Amino acid sequence: MPLLDVQNLSVSFPTANGQSTVLHKASYTVDAGEVLAIVGESGSGKSVAMLAVMGLLPPTATVTADRIAFEGRDISHLSAKDRRRIIGKDISMIFQEPIASLNPCFTAGFQIDEVLKQHTDLDKKARHARALELLNDVGMPNPEDRLKAYPHQMSGGQCQRIMIAIAMACSPKLLIADEPTTALDVTIQKQILDLLARLQAETGMALIMITHDMGVVAETADRVIVQYQGRKMEEADVLTLFENPAHAYTRALLSALPENATGDRLPTIDYAADYTGEQA
Numbered sequence: 001m002p003l004l005d006v007q008n009l010s011v012s013f014p015t016a017n018g019q020s021t022v023l024h025k026a027s028y029t030v031d032a033g034e035v036l037a038i039v040g041e042s043g044s045g046k047s048v049a050m051l052a053v054m055g056l057l058p059p060t061a062t063v064t065a066d067r068i069a070f071e072g073r074d075i076s077h078l079s080a081k082d083r084r085r086i087i088g089k090d091i092s093m094i095f096q097e098p099i100a101s102l103n104p105c106f107t108a109g110f111q112i113d114e115v116l117k118q119h120t121d122l123d124k125k126a127r128h129a130r131a132l133e134l135l136n137d138v139g140m141p142n143p144e145d146r147l148k149a150y151p152h153q154m155s156g157g158q159c160q161r162i163m164i165a166i167a168m169a170c171s172p173k174l175l176i177a178d179e180p181t182t183a184l185d186v187t188i189q190k191q192i193l194d195l196l197a198r199l200q201a202e203t204g205m206a207l208i209m210i211t212h213d214m215g216v217v218a219e220t221a222d223r224v225i226v227q228y229q230g231r232k233m234e235e236a237d238v239l240t241l242f243e244n245p246a247h248a249y250t251r252a253l254l255s256a257l258p259e260n261a262t263g264d265r266l267p268t269i270d271y272a273a274d275y276t277g278e279q280a
């Protein structure tokens with residue numbers, strides 16, 4: 001039984017020209033302890049899919065699914081709020097803009113403490129000790145000092161470490177990381193990816209990595225789903241995908257990797273092309 005089992009998930013939003021479907025009957029499964037990458041260009045519906053599962057889309061969104069099951073329990077018929085109540089402790093999510101994801105009015109320590117208060121029975125002293133332990137786990141220098149810092153007093157990389165600490169506070173069974181390194185400097189990107197990989201390996205949690213970067217996929221994933229224009233194009237284990245990509249869009253993504261460059265200029269994806277109907 002998969003840890004998360006999502007079947008035929010569709011999402012649409014109202015527009016001036018009627019409903020616009022941004023995700024078309026996409027299915028996703030992830031097993032306990034597995035690392036799944038969802039890859040595709042901006043706007044391909046990667047974030048929307050996972051926000052829909054989490055019940056985090058705005059009320060204007062229309063979400064339908066045949067099944068959204070966590071640990072075998074189908075929660076697709078529940079309201080977004082009830083779904084969040086049931087999976088809120090077991091599934092955590094981190095986002096692209098760590099500084100914007102934190103509340104600017106409260107210290108890092110306060111924000112970690114809020115999550116611990118909500119999801120654990122620990123008393124104040126134990127929560128403080130746990131917050132320090134979490135900051136150590138995410139490799140934060142001077143953790144005692146950083147607990148007292150406000151988001152604007154920290155770098156983007158430090159804020160992402162705080163977000164990861166908050167996400168890990170309830171020992172989730174699944175962490176969804178939505179482009180967690182995109183907004184960070186290149187040197188920090190690698191540190192955050194290594195941190196996520198280490199935490200995943202140490203805790204055995206499942207990880208869904210949303211990215212547009214095939215390099216990130218190669219480094220982290222066991223299995224890959226390729227999305228294009230709100231549709232799932234291809235799904236394969238990571239080696240198969242890199243060695244034998246079945247879909248034209250996947251091949252275009254792979255050929256745009258720097259190591260696949262053959263001349264002075266990097267190959268680029270032809271965004272004018274329509275890959276939806278193309279097959280291997």
Ligand SMILES: Nc1ncnc2c1ncn2[C@@H]1O[C@H](COP(=O)(O)OP(=O)(O)OP(=O)(O)O)[C@@H](O)[C@H]1O
Nearest residue numbers: 013022040041042043044045046047048049058179
């Ligand atoms: N709240 C919203 N209201 C209306 N349309 C939305 C909303 N959120 C997302 N969309 C649209 O849904 C589509 C898919 O967006 P989504 O954020 O899932 O893409 P993505 O693949 O995650 O890309 P990115 O990497 O840019 O986040 C886009 O066309 C986007 O404009």
